[in-house]
Amino acid sequence: MKKNNIITLRLSDDELGWLGALCRRSKRSKSETIRSLIMDGTVRERITKEHLTIIRQLIGESTNLNQLAKQANTYGFLAVSEGCQSMAKAITQLINRLKDDR
Structure with missing residues (x-):
């Protein structure tokens, strides 16, 4: 699926920290993490x-x-x-x- 739409998102320092933590734990990019939150409502951590x-x-x-x-x-x-x-x-x-x- 082609992704043509771009959004700008403003986050506080705390929110950016939470997003970074979710990205590190799930081993996904910020875009993938946000898409997962939109589609599923959750981001699952991968098993280490x-x-x-x-x-x-x-x-x-x-x-x-x-x-x-x-x-x-x-x-x-x-x-x-x-x-x-x-x-x-x-x-x-x-x-x-x-x-x-x-």
């Missing part, structure tokens, strides 16, 4: 390599959690309760890291 690393760690923790559940079914919950507590802390920390970045 660090986020992918954290997601992979969560996948590993969920595998460990499944193994603990199998052991709990076999040997009883008391036998794996300590492992479950440490696993819950690890998962909570990973989720908090993802939330803090967003």
Whole structure:
């Protein structure tokens, strides 16, 4: 689609700062970011390599959690309760890291 129309937009320093932050987080130009806001009402941040690393760690923790559940079914919950507590802390920390970045 050809883009022939040009608009002039005046922003305060704070608004320009917000636009710059949205552009950096979404890795898009100012024009693309504004178009996205007009069409969708939102600008989504792209997933970074660090986020992918954290997601992979969560996948590993969920595998460990499944193994603990199998052991709990076999040997009883008391036998794996300590492992479950440490696993819950690890998962909570990973989720908090993802939330803090967003």
